[in-house]
Structures are given as structure tokens and as C-alpha cells.
Amino acid sequence: MSSPTAVTADAWEAADAARPDVAAGVPRVLARCRDLVRPSLSAAIERLHPWPGEMAAFSLGWCEVGGAPADGSYEGKGLRQTLAVLCAEAVGAPGESAVPGAVAVELVHTFSLLHDDIMDGDGTRRQRETVWKAYGTGPAVLAGDALFALAVQTLAETPGPQGTAAVGRLSGTLSDLVRGQAEDLLFAGRPWTGPGAVRTDEYRSMAELKTGTLLGCSAALGGLLGGAPARTVAALDRAGRHLGVAFQAVDDLLGIWGDPAVTGKPVYSDLRQRKKTYPVLAALAGAGPRSGELAALLNSPLPLDEDGAVRAAALVEACGGRAATLEEARRHLDAARACLRSVPLVPRAAREIEALLGFLLHRRV
Template sequence: MTSTALQSPPAAPLVLRRCRDLVAPALAEAIGGLHPWVAEMAGYALGRCEIGGAPATHSQGKGVRQALAVLGAEAAGGSGEAGVPGAVAVELVHTFSLLHDDIMDGDALRRGRPALWKAYGTGPAVLAGDALFALAVETLAAGPATAHAAAAVRHLTTALRDLVRGQADDLLFADRPWTGPEAVGVGEYEAMAEHKTGALLGCALALGAQLAGAPRETAIALDRAGRHLGVAFQIADDLLGIWGDPAITGKPVHGDLRQGKKTLPVLVALNAPGHPALAGLLASPADLDDSGVRKAAALVERAGGRAGALREARRHLAAADALLATASLAPRPAEELRSLLSSLAHRTI
């Protein structure tokens, strides 16, 4: 995305690195308990190894959800270590969801290299995703049987239900028309994004706080903040899916337009006056060759789709920040959270 995207403060790479380093041993231990072949696929999906198990030679990802869980625990007045089980659980769930998303969407690349289903096959990738799903719940449930731990398990399962709901809506959107009474509305889209992306980000923050013994109202505020962040995060992903640099996204430019995905910039543009040319182009997949997708991207931008999506992302970031301000949080980790949340939506960290 260009510099005209979300103008937010620089991310806190040191915070992300600190949290990844804190969580890494527990994450490695959890994966190590899987069947060796499944463990290798899990390691590949997490960026820890290459095909065959050789050590990875590229980035292992930012570890955003890990950091949110650790910072959630610290912001609630606990230690970062208290949030580690939650961090492992949400990282495993996130990776599981990506494995299955890539299969459902037919995406051949993930972080600039073959997606797991391309590297190992569709069946093995489904199996690895199932294993990560089960391992996430087991990791969280295996802790001490306290009231806070029980609440954390319930929170994770609720987030999983919402994630599936959001993914179902996203898949169903593909069969709905671009215009007319059955078209996908902006409100429907944002509800989908909250479930598909926001539920797990909110869960990460809330799990850390719950495992650190935070009051219920604090966990609720953090969950809501993470859900708003998730909508902004998904909008930024939509913008990258149309105008992103493949060196950042690891995917071809204009990929979402080629696939006919119902993304927010396009939906905003279709609600603007003078969109018939765009609607006609989108309704004819055969016209979406290299020239067609460039034309579609230009029409979306001209109709205000890019600017409108950015406004919505900023609105959700402001809502997340307001929720953090109302919660009773420890000052230093709260400030780290604000900086991290602000940086995440424009996806350049």
C-alpha cells in the first residue's frame, strides 16, 4: 500500500519481537507433541521450517496475535508469561484458519511461497489445520483449573464460532450479485469482517487479560477493541488485495479483483453515483484480464472506494482507541497496545 493509506505511527517491532521470543518456546513445545509429519507441516505453516523440515530462511511472520495476548496480560496488571498459553492458542487458531482459507480461496501463495496445500497437498493441509485447531483448545484447557482459565476457554470457543460464521458469510458473498436488492451491503460486510478477523484479535487481547486475572469488564473492553481493530485490519487487507505491493503481500497485484471478491473498496464504489461501468465490468469475469483489472481498480478509486474504505478503517481504529481509554489498564503496556493497534491496520510492519 502506498503512503496515502492509513497514516499511523510506526509499529513497535521491538515489542513484537519481545513477545514472539517469549512465546516461541511454548509454541515449539506444543507443535512438537504432534505426529512428526503433521508437526513438519505445522512448522512450515508457521514459517519455522521449509518443506522437508529444514530450518526456514525467511520471516516467520509478525506474531501479531501472540503480541496482543501478551500485552493484554501485561495491560491487565499481570506478567507477560501469564498470557503465553493464550498467545499459543490464538496463534494456532490463526494458522489453522489460514490453511483452510487458502484451500477455500484457491490461493497458491502465502507469504511469498507456496501455500501449505500447494506444498504438501490438499488432504494433508486439511489434516494439519484440524490438528492445529484441536491443539489450540488443548493448550488453553491444559492449564490450571481456575475460574479465569475456564473463562478463557469459553472465550476461545466463542471466537472460533464467530470465525466460522464470518468465513461462511465471506464464502456466500461470492455468489451474490454486485448490484440490486440482493447485493452485499457495507454493514453486512463489516459484520463479516468483525467475525472473520476481529473475533480472534479481540480474543487474543481478552485471553491475555483473563489469564492474568482481569475483571470481566476489562476483558470485555479489550475484546471489543480487538474486534474494531479486526475490521480495520480486514479493510487494510482489502486495500492491499487491490493496490498492494506483491513484495509486501506475497500475492499478485489486483488479485482480489480477479477473483471477484466482495471487498469494502469495491462495495463503497458501487454505492457511489456513476458506478454502472464498474458494475458491468465486475459482472463479466471474462473481461477481468490484466487490462480489465487495472481498469476496475481505477474505476473503484475514481468512485471513492479507496478513500471511503480508508475512512471506515480510521473510524474503527478510533473506536478501538476509545475503548482502551475507558479500560483500567497499566500505563506502559496500554501505550504499547495503542501504538501497535494503530500500526497494524496499514500493514507495513
């Protein structure tokens, strides 16, 4: 039996030669945007009733259960706020103009994690308990609702026609998010093979709704609040959507081959949970004997033990599922870059956005 193989730096580097100069600046950019948005995000959370407010702060990684401050190690990357700020700068506005949008998308992202963890029954996230596990299901539903309402309120209070357009965009995004989550939940009940099987194009549509629309909204709100013309806003939106599909593909790779020490999940986690992710669906789409063996493993009523998971991962790779997923990620990242290059943007900010895209393709967690 081969030992679990984590995705190595070499494998990533083979996939995209741009990595070395990408890694350098991005953490600094993420930190700068986080520092810019934090006071307003924090002030928004302060407006909540203290109980959902604590759950929201816990979910954001700012505090422990009970409210004691956390050390910062549970915070997310803040990708959505960063995208909003950089896109405002890319259209020639100060990053500050994007802040209400950045706050709104971070609130929506936190809401969706909170409710999705309930629906998916996930008990851990970022190496600690999820909100429903720590506070109970009912309170977690409440906290998600509070964040949802606060996100809409944040943009509804932004004055002028840009505020109105921003609310419109956010509300469409919220509907798409829910639609994507519905599709994702329904995938679980569908067969691995045969006419009812989930096709990779259906998976891509789901990923665009569930992950792409909010990233597209983040980018578009940055442009919109920065005063960009409609054509530029639309291009930023499309770039964000492609980024979302690429982001999900990388997530799926990490869900199988990610390093448990970094992701905080068991090796082959998604395979053990029999999640219908892109690599597996792409592998099963081939008709060879090895995809038949993979289907038989996945269809077995027994839980997948260590050996079974190793074998399934090897079969997914042998059937081309891993290569197809890397290709999917790269293709959508290229499409995102093409969208960005189709409109005039401030070069420095555009470079930072492109660096961010590369960083996300190469992330380990």
C-alpha cells in the first residue's frame, strides 16, 4: 500500500510557473485589506444582539466560546474583502470606497459557512468546532440569520444610486448562493454512475452559484462602489465567478490530496465522506475498467477504510480526475485573467489581483 501523498510544492509548480513571485506579496496585500476593512466589520458585528454577535465573532475567528478574544489563528484569509478593496483600487478609487461592500460580502460568507455547516452536518472548521456544534443548532440558525440581515442592512444604508445598485447585486447573489447550496445537497442523493449521475458541467454550475457568485459579487461591488462604468463592473463580476470555479476545484484537490497537517482534515477526507467532487466525477466520466472499479468502491455500502481511501484516490488519479481538476482550475483562472485584461484597470492593483489569483491556485488550505 502506498502512503498518503499530499499535494507537494513541486506538483503545484509544475502546474503554474508563476508561483514564486506570487507567494511574496499576497499575504501583505491580504493583511492590508483586512486592516482597512476590520474597523467597519467590527462595528457592524457590534450592532448585533450580543448573543448572535458572540456567535458571529466566534465564527469569524475573533473570539472563543464565551467571548474571550482568540489569538487570530482561526481567522479566514479574507479573500472576499480583499477582492472588493483591490477592485475599487483597480478602477482608480481609494480602497476605502469599497469598505461597505467588503463588510457585506464577509458577512454573507460567514452566514453561509454557518448555515452550510448545519446542513452538511460538519462539526469542525478551521481546526475547531463549528458554531452549531459549539452553541447548538437553533442558536446557529439565529446567528446566520442575523449576519444575513446585517449584510443587507450594511449596503441598504450606503447612500446614493451606487448603494441601491449594490443592494440589488447582493440580493441576487444571496438567491444564487442558496440555489447552489440546494444543488450541492441534492448531489449527495444522486447515483455515482448511470443516467442520473452528476455530470461535471452540473458540478461546475453548482460551484459557480455556490462559490463563484459571491466572489463575483465581491469584485463587482468593489468596482461599483469605486464608481466604475457598467462594462467594467460586469467584467470584474465575470472574473470573480471564474475565480470561484477555480477556487472550488482547488478545494476539491485539497479535499483529497491536501496535507492533513495544513488543512486540519483527515487524509482523503472527501473520499471517506463520499463527497461528489470534481476529481471523482471527472474520473467516473471515463468508461474504462478502472473507473468501474472506482464506482464499485464508492457504491459499496461499507465505510471506506484507510486502504479503501488510498485505493480510491489512486483510481481517481489513474482515471485522470486529478489532472482534469487541475486543468479545470487553470482554465478558469485563465478566464478570470482574460476578463480582467478586457477592461482598463490601474496597473498596480491589477497586478495585485493577478497575484491573488495565483496565490489561490497554489494555496495549501
